[in-house]
Amino acid sequence: MSKSQSEPSPTSGLHDAEPHDRGAFSDGLNKLRAGVLGANDGIVSVAAVVVGVAGATSELAPIITAGAAAVVGGAFSMALGEYVSVASARDSQTALIAKEKRELAEMPDEELAELAAIYEAKGLSAQTAQRVAEELTAHDALAAHLEAELHIDETEVLKPWQAAWASFAAFLLGAVLPMLAITLPPADLRIPITFAATLLALGITGALGAVLGKSPWVRPTVRVLIGGTIALAVTFGIGALLGTAIG
Numbered sequence: 001m002s003k004s005q006s007e008p009s010p011t012s013g014l015h016d017a018e019p020h021d022r023g024a025f026s027d028g029l030n031k032l033r034a035g036v037l038g039a040n041d042g043i044v045s046v047a048a049v050v051v052g053v054a055g056a057t058s059e060l061a062p063i064i065t066a067g068a069a070a071v072v073g074g075a076f077s078m079a080l081g082e083y084v085s086v087a088s089a090r091d092s093q094t095a096l097i098a099k100e101k102r103e104l105a106e107m108p109d110e111e112l113a114e115l116a117a118i119y120e121a122k123g124l125s126a127q128t129a130q131r132v133a134e135e136l137t138a139h140d141a142l143a144a145h146l147e148a149e150l151h152i153d154e155t156e157v158l159k160p161w162q163a164a165w166a167s168f169a170a171f172l173l174g175a176v177l178p179m180l181a182i183t184l185p186p187a188d189l190r191i192p193i194t195f196a197a198t199l200l201a202l203g204i205t206g207a208l209g210a211v212l213g214k215s216p217w218v219r220p221t222v223r224v225l226i227g228g229t230i231a232l233a234v235t236f237g238i239g240a241l242l243g244t245a246i247g
Helices: 022-056 060-106 108-121 126-150 160-183 187-212 218-246
Strands: none
Touching (some): 022 187, 022 218, 060 160
């Protein structure tokens, strides 16, 4: 058995937790971002609507009607907004990739010199930069230029439908909690229970998103709790004022 087969690499195990499959990691982050944003929006926006209506009336029918409208409209709005945003970014990526393909086909020598100049500017000697550029070009010219010039990977092109469906589903899941919290308890407990359930859910999603994204969780959790509290308080206050004025 050779040494390379019997002994692990000196660096094996040091970076096992790091994402080396860049395409899969990009897809995962895209889903995570859309999912967390969708869930947070579903929780706080639907909770704000039903709390606002509950501040104006204690009758359950208008609360459910307003909440259902907020759920349906919000889910489609979130999905559409995510689709448009990601599709625009995808179109930009696709155009840049097509441009680079055309330049490689029409002026390969100039592109090779450009690639060598990029690596030389990063600190390599002229000879080393030229050799690196030649070897990378021989292996995969397009991938080499996309990474060095544009910092993108052809396998990482964004997927708008994926982001849209993730946002739609996450919004619906997030919206379930405030709808249950406002409809199931007795009338005198609807608002405080909805407040508590909404803030608890926002805290969980904020912390979960940070943990899954491998970033500190305290600041984003506090930030989303403050935002949710303000949204609920303002909509409840407006609902109470309107209910008093109309009544």
